[in-house]
Amino acid sequence: MLLLAAFTNSLQAQLISDSIQIEGNYRTFHFNTPAQNLKRPSLVFVMHGSGGNGKGMMNAATRMDQQARTENTIVVYPDGYKRYWNECRKASPALANVENVNEQAFFDGMIKYFTKQYRVDPKQVFAVGTSGGGHMAYKLALTMPDRFRAITAIIANLPDITNLDCTPAGKPVPVMIINGTLDSVNPYNGGAVNLGGNVTMGEVRSTDRTLAYWAGLAGYQGQPQKESLPDVDPNDGKTIERYTYKQKGKPEVVLLKVIGGKHDYPNDVDVHQEALRFFKRQLQ
Template sequence: MRNNRMIKVMFLFFLTLLGFSSVRAEVISDSVLIEGHYRSFHYNNVPAASVNRSGLIFVLHGSGGDGKRLMKAAAKMEQQANAENMLVIYPDGYKRYWNECRKASPAEANVENVNEQAFFEGMIQYFAKRCKINRNHVFAVGTSGGGHMAYKLALTMPRTFRAITAIIANLPDTTNLDCTPSGKAVPVMIVNGTLDKTNPYEGGVVVLGKNMTMGAVRSTDRTLAYWAELARYKGRPTQENLPDTDPADGKTIERYTYKEKGKPEIVLLKVIGGKHDYPNDIDVHVEALRFFMRQVID
């Protein structure tokens, strides 16, 4: 009888643990109505999700992707972000693409000129009501097409976004730019590979798949210079070689930094030998989080 009681207690305890685990692992999907379109986003339901949050981090997928599929890649960053009381959000592009700043993009999001600024403002208001977030601590990190979307947020909503990180993405060339920049500098980190054929490090036409042309982009050096000049930096950035923690991947990373008191921090992580992918030597999303947190501290 006693053994049966112990088994029952252990079974109930096991179910309780499962219940807590399911709460932690539950992905919440919701949407906001923006100019006739329900725009969706996802986030992990974590303990204390309803209490005050120090800020939001939007993680933006590449062209043809979706928010949920990016959750695994950003898992380590999200774990550390939770420790900093930051809530991580994974939005979906309109029909899997963003209306970013590339004039030549044939994506429906661009052709229909969907209102991305209203979408992000709608999400911020959504979480401000539920989590009482600090609206001065809103960030975005994006990969490829998501990097282009992050650039757009920095160009057009600099008072909303404290800082952004763009991964494997260069700014559109001036002939391919259809955003109106605010002219206000914000902290920006860029992570680009020198052997990237999709987002050419030296600039050129971006081709997705076989025939989808997104128009020309600037070189990485010109992209870095744009943000540095906007922040009124002169001279050359400081250079640092990061540890080559995975020699087998054939990549090394150089960090170039503009940082002065009273000016936005501008950083380039130059991935020598990097292609249109993530380097193994660092977790790019964790690096983005560290960059964002420096802006909060500074």
């Protein structure tokens, strides 16, 4: 009986890797076989950081992936072009940026793929990314706001205006930001992003300016509501404050300020599960 259950579970969560051709490049993505009897499911893209890949990102989002299977949601882990994204940082030396690969066409193609194969609801598409993947999430919100219901960017700030090579659509969307105050790669207070050695990605805005951009776009004024989250792991040297702009008729905009956080994930919350909860709130 136990063997049968294990076999059944493995069938339910079999890894699938596929690709679509975008302007001469085969772009790949990975996902676990969806649960049975989905009805117009939501679609969540999870983007890896610079130098990573989709399969590696699956390990970081295991809990969210398992939870999504019970909540009528398909989670997809795309691969960047040669391990990087063509996001909005003009100074990025990544080939994805140098060759100006068409990321919008890639994500649009994946949305069409899952709409056809699994009948996902195209009005319930979300994206969460870490570091370079967070920058990719920002790009999707900036340039494809009609295709994405909400995004979450983890340890990433918007590029400084002098380093921005995207043309924003200017349409507000729900955004959650999760940044650490001691992050030396993505400086909380803004400045140069250095990946080590001589690899620089140009300058980013501060977290406060990034939050203010999305809040201003959504029409908020004044200060957000502040809440201190429980310090679940007092040994990790981090605490979290949540700042929320939320008003009926306006997109929700949230910052999780990880005090003492570096270029990593806090232990007090599972950031991907937190993103999934944020996404689900936008459907209520």
